[in-house]
Amino acid sequence: MIQLFAQGFQQMMSWLNVGMVAFGVFLGVVFGCVPGLNGNTALVLVLPLSYKLPRMAAFALIMGIYIGSCSGGLISAILLNIPGAASNVATQFDGAPMARKGEAGKALGTGIFYSFIGSIIGFIALFFLSGPVASIAINFGKADYFWMAFFALTMVISLSSKNLWKGLAVACLGLLCSFIGASEVDGTTRMTMGIHALDAGINLIPALIGIYAVGELINASRSFDKKIKMETNYKIKGFGFTWKEFKEQIGNMLMSGVVGAFIGILPGIGGMTANLVAYSVSKSTSKHPEKYGKGYMGGLVASETANNACVGGAMIPLFALGIPGDTFTAVMLGVMMVHGLQPGPLVMTKNADFIYGIFVALMIANIFCVILQYFGIKLFVRMLAVPKHILLPIIMVLSLVGAIAVNNRIFDAWIVLIFGIIGIVMNKLEFPITPIILGFILGPLAETNLRRALMVSKGELLPLVSNTPSIILISLSVLSLILAPRLLKREAVAQAEMEAVEQEQSKAEN
Secondary structure (H helix, E strand, O other): OHHHHHHHHHHHOOHHHHHHHHHHHHHHHHHHHOOOOOHHHHHHHHHHHHHHOOHHHHHHHHHHHHHHHHHHHHHHHHHOOOOOOHHHOOHHHHHHHHHHOOOHHHHHHHHHHHHHHHHHHHHHHHHHHHHHHHHHHOOOOHHHHHHHHHHHHHHHHHHOOOOHHHHHHHHHHHHHHHHOEEOOOOOOEEOOOOOHHHOOOOOHHHHHHHHHHHHHHHHHHHHOOOOOOOOOOOOOOOOOOOHHHHHHOHHHHHHHHHHHHHHHHOOOOOHHHHHHHHHHHHHHHOOOHHHOOOOOHHHHHHHHHHHHHHHHHHHHHHHHHOOOOOHHHHHHHHHHHHOOOOOOOOHHHHOHHHHHHHHHHHHHHHHHHHHHHHHOHHHHHHHOOOOHHHHHHHHHHHHHHHHHHHHOOOHHHHHHHHHHHHHHHHHHOOOOOHHHHHHHHHHHHHHHHHHHHHHHOOOOOHHHOOOHHHHHHHHHHHHHHHHHHHHHHHHHHHHHHHHHHHHHHHHHHO
């Protein structure tokens, strides 16, 4: 393992790769800290660039955006009381009250430092768990791969929406979109409606740009005239906290990191749930639960440690099984396919040096992120003041140009607009976005392996459900659908606590 890490380090060490990490971190923090934008928007914006870059440089850029966007959202959560990303929701519970008490610098310093610690915990989990999980999964057959894709879809359907039927409908829409064009098994074209531009299917990059960038930008544009009060006294002294406070939070930090990494491993749940669950666990196990929501450092530690630990956790199923752990890794899965990497456990053996190069990129991104935020906080605060009527149209034009540049055809611009409209309608009707993306990406994996498994069994269904891995995956799929209502109920309780905290904060302001 150490030898592989050394090989990955050697792959990563070039000026282009390191420069892409730095650029990605900067872009991620900017998009993370500006309300209405997020890491997914930044990622789909650079997808055309990543398509043209060498493979290692492309993933170095993606790792930078991933780490930067997760951490950047804490800036607006603390200074504006508006989370920059869903994974920073619980950060505002105590971060904003600390800022109102004149401790904005302390809150920012604490958030930045524990974001770094959380990322390190997630990286440790990724480094030590991805290899063993891949070693187990490498013996999977075609039927097992089908059930693995099915399990991932059930997890996302059941956990990404309060309404299971909405999640199912959106996943089916993603599957239908993935079936358009030529079949990977026999080359038969399907569902093209006589449009020859669809013979090769719908290109992933324009679809992602449309459903994320266009949809998110339209939603962000609704708050043009909203005036927001920002805390201006944000100077950070040292790390923002004392050595005594650090020692007091060690237990909270480790527990929140483990919670975040574990939740990250579960496909389709994401940083918001890790953020809220870790906050709730921290509060329930604290000696001073009454301090939470009133500007207590412990709440901020739990929130930021968990959501960044979730990053490493989410990449374990991606690299070991070919199953994305969250929305961001779902897009990463698409980029892997674009660069000729077949998702699944074989990627850990056939491209081990490259995967460990990604691990090194993740580690470097963590270091860049903490340095950039501590020393560049003034710049990122100024980004919050950029008028949206200037920023959003520029991003929209770049999105369209980037989509066209992938294959140099105008048809992809129509794909962007169509999927943008789909994203807007889904947001309006409160349908989850993640299932359509996972359905779109995992559809070919599920279909190809199912058809090949049926060819091997000569059409018999019993061999598809009789071996041990398939039985385990089917059982987990059923279990995820059964347990989903309970998990959603816990999340609803956490959301209710969040609303109660917000009401208390508004009363205090008045």
